[in-house]
Amino acid sequence: MARKKRTNDPEGMRRRVLDVAEDSFQARGYHASSLGDLMAAAGVTGGALHHHFPTKKALALAVVEERVAAAIQETWIEPVLAASTAREGVRAVFEAVAAELEEQGYVRGCPLNNLAHELSLADDEFRAVLARIFAGWRQAIADKMRVDQTNGGEGGIDPDRFAALAVATYSGAMSMAKASQDAGVLRECLSGLESVQPSSGGPAARRRRRVLPRQTIQPR
Amino acid sequence: MARKKRTNDPEGMRRRVLDVAEDSFQARGYHASSLGDLMAAAGVTGGALHHHFPTKKALALAVVEERVAAAIQETWIEPVLAASTAREGVRAVFEAVAAELEEQGYVRGCPLNNLAHELSLADDEFRAVLARIFAGWRQAIADKMRVDQTNGGEGGIDPDRFAALAVATYSGAMSMAKASQDAGVLRECLSGLESVQPSSGGPAARRRRRVLPRQTIQPR
DNA sequence: TTATAAACAGACCGGTTGTCCTGTTTTGTC
DNA sequence: GACAAAACAGGACAACCGGTCTGTTTATAA
Numbered sequence: 001m002a003r004k005k006r007t008n009d010p011e012g013m014r015r016r017v018l019d020v021a022e023d024s025f026q027a028r029g030y031h032a033s034s035l036g037d038l039m040a041a042a043g044v045t046g047g048a049l050h051h052h053f054p055t056k057k058a059l060a061l062a063v064v065e066e067r068v069a070a071a072i073q074e075t076w077i078e079p080v081l082a083a084s085t086a087r088e089g090v091r092a093v094f095e096a097v098a099a100e101l102e103e104q105g106y107v108r109g110c111p112l113n114n115l116a117h118e119l120s121l122a123d124d125e126f127r128a129v130l131a132r133i134f135a136g137w138r139q140a141i142a143d144k145m146r147v148d149q150t151n152g153g154e155g156g157i158d159p160d161r162f163a164a165l166a167v168a169t170y171s172g173a174m175s176m177a178k179a180s181q182d183a184g185v186l187r188e189c190l191s192g193l194e195s196v197q198p199s200s201g202g203p204a205a206r207r208r209r210r211v212l213p214r215q216t217i218q219p220r
Numbered sequence: 221m222a223r224k225k226r227t228n229d230p231e232g233m234r235r236r237v238l239d240v241a242e243d244s245f246q247a248r249g250y251h252a253s254s255l256g257d258l259m260a261a262a263g264v265t266g267g268a269l270h271h272h273f274p275t276k277k278a279l280a281l282a283v284v285e286e287r288v289a290a291a292i293q294e295t296w297i298e299p300v301l302a303a304s305t306a307r308e309g310v311r312a313v314f315e316a317v318a319a320e321l322e323e324q325g326y327v328r329g330c331p332l333n334n335l336a337h338e339l340s341l342a343d344d345e346f347r348a349v350l351a352r353i354f355a356g357w358r359q360a361i362a363d364k365m366r367v368d369q370t371n372g373g374e375g376g377i378d379p380d381r382f383a384a385l386a387v388a389t390y391s392g393a394m395s396m397a398k399a400s401q402d403a404g405v406l407r408e409c410l411s412g413l414e415s416v417q418p419s420s421g422g423p424a425a426r427r428r429r430r431v432l433p434r435q436t437i438q439p440r
Numbered sequence: 441t442t443a444t445a446a447a448c449a450g451a452c453c454g455g456t457t458g459t460c461c462t463g464t465t466t467t468g469t470c
Numbered sequence: 471g472a473c474a475a476a477a478c479a480g481g482a483c484a485a486c487c488g489g490t491c492t493g494t495t496t497a498t499a500a
Binding site for chain 4: 005006007008034035036046047050054055056
């Protein structure tokens with residue numbers, strides 16, 4: 001009789017769990033993904049899962065910090081930084097994502113946005129991490145545009161405003177694309193975004209950043 | 221002994237359940253809201269709940285169709301239609317929502333967007349209704365802008381593009397505001413949106429509306 | 441080898457979930 | 471008042487969920 005051998009592979013097993021969890025959270029969401037399903041899909045026993053991720057929350061936190069953040073980095077930040085200008089980078093990413101969605105035939109939405117909606121009110125630890133990723137995303141675009149401006153290009157438009165507008169438009173367009181299962185709205189929003197003029201917008205870039213009081217958050 | 225009397229009030233009971241469900245779905249989401257919690261909060265027994273809403277899905281569907289759609293109608297469509305122009309209406313709604321959020325001290329997000337993220341991939345019936353509400357929202361803005369154009373105002377910008385951009389920007393800004401619990405990003409996005417020039421954007425309003433094939437949606 | 445801890449297996453449990461089912465009461469109609 | 475249907479009460483239940491627990495195997499280092 002062939003005796004079965006076991007090979008310990010902590011990193012590999014951890015990676016497999018994260019792969020499955022990332023995919024399931026994206027497709028079904030956090031609450032709709034049961035640990036049982038994840039264990040079955042990853043081919044992992046309860047003991048192993050609990051060894052690497054003591055709680056479901058810990059697993060989700062790892063997915064957000066390691067996978068979702070990386071996805072934003074790869075599909076947004078790096079391409080924008082590599083582009084000639086921030087504006088051109090944003091345009092390129094919009095088109096690339098739209099093309100990819102049209103090819104694959106369905107829209108699962110932005111992983112960051114998906115999890116942000118489900119978790120940012122549920123748990124403050126989740127919320128903080130998700131907000132940080134959003135902030136980093138915006139700042140990368142804004143910084144890039146500031147470089148553009150010192151290089152002579154881009155008129156008086158405020159980089160932070162443009163970055164916020166780009167990220168908001170993308171997130172919102174993906175929401176609609178997900179609901180309608182039609183990536184066309186991404187292109188529609190892009191062409192609208194392209195008509196944002198380099199000339200200054202409202203009354204001279206006033207700083208507005210008021211954080212809301214913390215103690216009154218989310219009364220049940 | 222005072223004998224307890226019961227008064228049948230179908231509409232009232234149904235309304236109370238919808239009130240509680242709408243609030244809980246908004247604050248905690250669909251999956252995180254248990255029927256037990258809803259029953260307790262509404263002061264309704266299981267039998268009564270089941271009588272009006274046979275399943276949880278039926279309840280959520282009613283919330284979406286009757287409450288979420290009405291919320292979009294009241295806070296967006298009606299103010300935009302009542303405004304002098306579509307552009308001005310969009311601006312006014314952005315500011316009104318931002319002011320309201322700052323006053324109440326926390327951000328629960330856009331009810332349509334919240335439920336759209338959680339449910340549009342889970343069930344096609346949900347998805348269809350949510351997509352319909354999104355479409356009606358966009359069309360109202362676009363129609364208003366078309367009226368503006370025949371009245372002489374607004375240059376060559378495509379109304380459908382502007383409407384898509386406005387809704388996407390709002391949805392995305394609300395997502396970020398929810399994650400950061402800071403309504404300031406709404407104002408930031410608005411000022412970016414205001415610098416969308418009335419002059420034509422890309423290459424002359426081409427029609428783009430390709431719906432994705434239906435049979436390949438969401439492979440598990 | 442031997443000890444020691446990490447990695448993994450798998451059963452188990454209390455609590456919760458959504459739904460169903462059987463009654464009872466109210467309401468409207470003739 | 472008789473009667474049927476709607477409105478409501480409340481318990482039952484099977485499935486499932488996330489977490490824990492005990493035990494075994496593998497790797498590591500002395």
